[in-house]
Amino acid sequence: MRIASLSDFLLQRIDRGREANGARKAVNRQIYQVIREAILDQSLPAGLQLPSSRFLAQELKMSRNTVTYAYDQLLAEGFLESRVGAGTFIANTEPDQIVTAAAAAAPAGPLQGGELSLSTRGQQLVELAGVSKTQWGAFMPGVPDVTQFPNKIWGRLQNKYWRRSRSELLTYSGGEGYLPLREAIADYLRVARSVNCDASQILITTGIHQSLDLVARMLSDHGDHAWVEDPCYWGTRSVLRSVGVRTVAIPVDGEGLQLRPEDLRHPPRIIVVTPSHQYPLGMVMSLSRRRALLEYAAANNSWIVEDDYDSEFRYGSRPIASLQGLDVHERVLYLGTFSKTLFPGLRVGYMVVPPVLAESFSTGLSELYRCGHSYTQAILTDFMTEGHFASHIRRMRVVYAERLRLLHEAITFHFDDRIIITGGEAGLHLALGLPDACDDIAICEAARQQGIIVRPLSKYYSDAASARRGLMLGYGCVPDEQIRPAFDILAGVIKAHWPGAHTQAERVK
Amino acid sequence: MRIASLSDFLLQRIDRGREANGARKAVNRQIYQVIREAILDQSLPAGLQLPSSRFLAQELKMSRNTVTYAYDQLLAEGFLESRVGAGTFIANTEPDQIVTAAAAAAPAGPLQGGELSLSTRGQQLVELAGVSKTQWGAFMPGVPDVTQFPNKIWGRLQNKYWRRSRSELLTYSGGEGYLPLREAIADYLRVARSVNCDASQILITTGIHQSLDLVARMLSDHGDHAWVEDPCYWGTRSVLRSVGVRTVAIPVDGEGLQLRPEDLRHPPRIIVVTPSHQYPLGMVMSLSRRRALLEYAAANNSWIVEDDYDSEFRYGSRPIASLQGLDVHERVLYLGTFSKTLFPGLRVGYMVVPPVLAESFSTGLSELYRCGHSYTQAILTDFMTEGHFASHIRRMRVVYAERLRLLHEAITFHFDDRIIITGGEAGLHLALGLPDACDDIAICEAARQQGIIVRPLSKYYSDAASARRGLMLGYGCVPDEQIRPAFDILAGVIKAHWPGAHTQAERVK
Structure with missing residues (x-):
């Protein structure tokens, strides 16, 4: 040209x-x-x-x-x-000759398809993913009723901070989080959860996942072992595996983690437990097991992670005191979250670490994630210190207890005592035990096609073959009047899949 | 009793x-x-x-x-x-006999001191931590002036969402983030950054750190190699190492990443570059190097991570077009953030991934972190679509250009051309080159004692011995009138540490 x-x-x-x-x-x-x-x-x-x-x-x-x-x-x-x-x-913008020669000499041509290019751990993460695409509706487990959140109060507190900008709330924060919030959480945990702590041991995170991710990186190396409960929360397994930690599944019974002599010979770096409300089955870890676990961890330099995700909502008694509160050896890291008590989208959680770990953990959190959200943390502080947090929990405990009652009623109506209900003393979900011959995965799939979300219990076990069959039902985000009609639909699906109940199933349809 | x-x-x-x-x-x-x-x-x-x-x-x-x-x-x-x-x-709450016997038989007693119990990677993370305890003041690099953020506009948009709660904004979200925000970001990136993308390729993260962490886990395994620039951002090294990726430092010259024949023989899984504004030195990667890198990555199945952290603020010309926009092989993952353009505490960043990776990455993000913050993302969407984002950038570009001019003036006043300034064409910081005999770490320490924050350039290099000496100065968060007095103090410290300038240093004191 x-x-x-x-x-x-x-x-x-x-x-x-x-x-x-x-x-x-x-x-x-x-x-x-x-x-x-x-x-x-x-x-x-x-x-x-x-x-x-x-x-x-x-x-x-x-x-x-x-x-x-x-x-x-x-x-x-x-x-x-x-x-x-x-x-x-x-300008001459032709690529460097040396580099293009190296490119041309590449042994293999470019791969086709991105899936082929995922790492082994990336592929495993996607294939074994437990997270649900849906996050709302009957009977989505683990989701609180966010429509009841006192948004006007929150909005008012929020306005106070946004009317004039305060630079210290808008820039990066230290890894440990906003001090007044850490103080409010320490006060709360001491009283409500019998946790031994002061604010210097508290770190603010974005939730249980980030807390666990930090613990795994700070306290374990690639190839180290972690004990997890069997069954357990899918997120625990995914987070640990994605940083190279090998999970060892330890069965739970009615008293929680059931240690067998062969397990005890190989002390792990990390032990993740849900002592106040086992996830997903819901039992409370017995005191005898708690004390044994604490002694074992101290003697073997294992760290115990106490995942206390929803025990604020306990219906028969006050919440069960934390495992951390029994620990005299400072081997427990206590994890909590506002996802269930306030709303999940808030993405604020906290961890209580032994004093000797506090500074390293704060540096690690900041170095890995850079922290911020101080303005949200300031609003949350006011929400707690003005008493709205405690009163919201009290109010929601009544709401959830009623929903639990309605769900129990619906289950009994359809199944009398042919189905065992576990985990219904606390939290936002319960587990329905099904006969071994029931295909819980097929039930969930069939229910989904009728607009009902339930999750198969067998998926929470490490080994599908020996897993107990059952269904996880969340009632937290289901309005009272929808519980019965939604369960009626689900009951039809269960009956259609009940072993030897073909005629009954036909009738339901 | x-x-x-x-x-x-x-x-x-x-x-x-x-x-x-x-x-x-x-x-x-x-x-x-x-x-x-x-x-x-x-x-x-x-x-x-x-x-x-x-x-x-x-x-x-x-x-x-x-x-x-x-x-x-x-x-x-x-x-x-x-x-x-x-x-x-x-009740009998005595610990299990089996477990306590195992505890008593533990080979070693409990360790003393938590530091001993950090993992190797945890210890490395803390020891090599680059994050600063201070996040505000002259001359903190990488921090924008959050006092200029239009908080009243933000507050108004926020009220709209909080007046009535919308459950879909308060519960968990999909890993990919709030769709309207992803659309607004795609529109912005196409025009302002010449990025080839649509909303389906965008994922919302909490910032560059989380984006890079996800890339590392999804696309590389423990022991895989990643090329990083030398010098580079401390966060890049820390995040990659903490998930077991081995970083290979590749030197940069005036045209950016300088590939040597010996490097080319060992293709890495991941290549992290800052092509629009090299961090920390500030040069632009040349077109010839860009094209060569893209060809090399495609031929060797390497993934390129383009960290585009602050290139919205370029003073002599419009922002440099992205590397991603030149890529025809879909090997580039583009990372951006609102930390510099709005405020760091917001903790919203984004990544643009090749279409073939979009779904896996969304699942991975959700599985590893559980996502939320939809209400913040909704507010941010309005902030962008109503034009406040673009006008805030325009306004801040003028503010920062003036601060850069004042800082240049102060440097020239004290040092004429004895100090080489690099990286001052864009972003929120510049680098001052110092003679090899200058101890930049000692200068930073001495400056800190006089209330001035600067960071030593040598710390950004992989090898302290061969590192260039210099100082990183951020001017973004320093009000105009404080720039000269703050630099006067810093100049005194520099002169006191200038090789063979003892008498001059005395005079300054």
């Missing part, structure tokens, strides 16, 4: 029309784009001299600024180069 | 006084605690029968409810057990 023709080349490609909103299309940006593409596809070859911006502007009948804008941007991005006293030239 | 004496035992220990706030101390809670402790220290032995709650209440001259409360809680927590027709007994 001759220089003289650049103006023709541009004029053919520039669109002088208007945008959808009526504004003229920006011509300077178009000149930039047309020249850029022409350089990349080599219709404008390296070394070619461009006309001066004054000359080109005259040819195009445009202001010189329009052309200068495009030239300046192309210069800044390296498409053009300016030689003093000589003019403006197309 | 005889049963009859339980009431005396309790009466000696119950405090009938008042709390600091004047309320009576809760006696029911005290009965629970006294009995609990007595069981744990075995002053109340297992098997002992307790008096009935009616009898004990009479002895204590309290209401029966008070005693029942304590008994119920102790029953729920397993301290007591109730035998039908017989009464209430202290």
Whole structure:
């Protein structure tokens, strides 16, 4: 292409029309784009001299600024180069010869399909993913009723902070989080959860997942072992495995983690338990087991992670005191969250670590994630210190207890005592035990097609073959009046899959 | 202890006084605690029968409810057990014999001190931590001026969402984030950053750190190699190492990443670059290098991570187009953040991934972190679509350009051309080059004692011995009028540490 023709080349490609909103299309940006593409596809070859911006502007009948804008941007991005006293030239942007030679000599050509290019751990994460696409509706487990959240109170507290900006709340924060919130949480945990702590041991995280991720990286190395309960929360397994920790599944019975002599011979680095409300089955770890676990961990330099995800909601008694509160050896890391007590989208959780770990954990959290959200933490502090947190929990405990009662009633109506209910003394879900011959995965799939979400108990076990069959039902986010009709539908599905209940199933349909 | 004496035992220990706030101390809670402790220290032995709650209440001259409360809680927590027709007994809470035997047989006793118990990677993370305890003031790099954030506009948009709660904004969200925000970001990136994308390729994260962490886990395994620039951002190294990725430092020159033939023979899984504004030195990667890198990555199945942390703020020209926009092989993952353009505490970042990875990455993000913050993402969407984002960037570009000019002026006043300034064409910081004989770490320490924060350039290199000496100065969060006085102090410190400038240093003092 001759220089003289650049103006023709541009004029053919520039669109002088208007945008959808009526504004003229920006011509300077178009000149930039047309020249850029022409350089990349080599219709404008390296070394070619461009006309001066004054000359080109005259040819195009445009202001010189329009052309200068495009030239300046192309210069800044390296498409053009300016030689003093000589003019403006197309730069040589051909790739480095050494590098392209190396590329050409690559043993294999590029892979096709991104899945092939996931790492082994990435692929495992996706294949074994436990997270649900749906996060609302009957009977989604683990989701509180966020429609009952006192949003007006929250909004009022929020306004206080946003009316004038306070720079310390808007910039990065220290890894440990906002001090007044840590103090409020320490006060709360001491009284409500019998946790031994002060604010210096508290770190604010985005929830149980981040807390556990930090614990795994700070306290275990690739290839180390962690004991997890069998069955257990899917997130525990996924987070640990994704940082190279090998999970060893230890069965639970009515008293919680059931240690067998062969397990005891191989002390793990980390032991993750849900002592106040086993996830998913719901039993409370017995005191005798608690004391044994604490002694064992102290003697073997294992760390115990106490995942206390929902025990604020206990219906028959006050919440069970924490395992951490019994520990005299400082081997327990206590994890909690506001996801169930306030709302999940808040993404605020906390951990209580032994004093000797506090500073390292704060540095680690900050180094791995850079922390912020201080303004949210400030609002949450006021929400707690003004008493709204405690009263919201009290109010929701009554709401959930009623929903639990309604669900129990519906289950009994359909199944009398043919189904064993576990875990219904606390939290936001219960587990229905099914006969071994029931395919709980098929039931969940069939229920989903009728708009009901339930999760198969067998999926929470490490080994599907020996897993107990059952269903996880969340009642937290289901309005009272929907519980019975939704369970009626689910009961139909269960009956259709009940071993030897073919005729009954036909009748239900 | 005889049963009859339980009431005396309790009466000696119950405090009938008042709390600091004047309320009576809760006696029911005290009965629970006294009995609990007595069981744990075995002053109340297992098997002992307790008096009935009616009898004990009479002895204590309290209401029966008070005693029942304590008994119920102790029953729920397993301290007591109730035998039908017989009464209430202290439960056997002695630890399991098998487990305690295993604990006693542990080869080594418990470690002393938590540091000893950090994992190797945890210890490395803490020892090599780059994150600063301070996040505000002259001359903290990487921090925008959050006092200029239009908090009233944000507050107004926020109120719209909080006036009535919308459950879908308060519960868990899908890993990919809030769709309208992803659309707004895609629109923005196409125009402002020449990124080829649509909303389906965008994932919302909490910032560059989380984005990089996800990339590392999804696309690389333990022991895999990643190329990083030398020098580079401390966070890049820390995040990659903490998931077992081995970082290979590749030097940068005036054109960015400088690939040497020996590097090319060992293709890495991941290549992390900052092409628009090299961190920390500030150069732009040349087009020739960009094209070569893209070809090399495609041929060798490497993934390129483009960390585009602050290139919205470029002062001489419009922002440099992204590397992703040049890529035809879909090997680039583009990372951006609102930390510099809005405020760091917001903790919202985004990544653009090749279409083939989008679904896996969404699942991975959700599985590893559980996602939320939809209400924040909704507010941010309005902030962008109503034009406040673009106008805030325009306004701040002028503010920062002026601060950069003032800082340049101050540097020139003190050092003429004895100090080389790099990276001052874009972003929120610049780098001052110092003679090799200057101890930049000592300068930073001395400056800190005079209230000035600067960071030593040598710390950003992989090898301290061959590192260039210099200082990183952030001017983003320093008000105009503080720049000169703050630099005057810093100049004094630099002169005091300038090789062979002892007399001059004395004069400055």
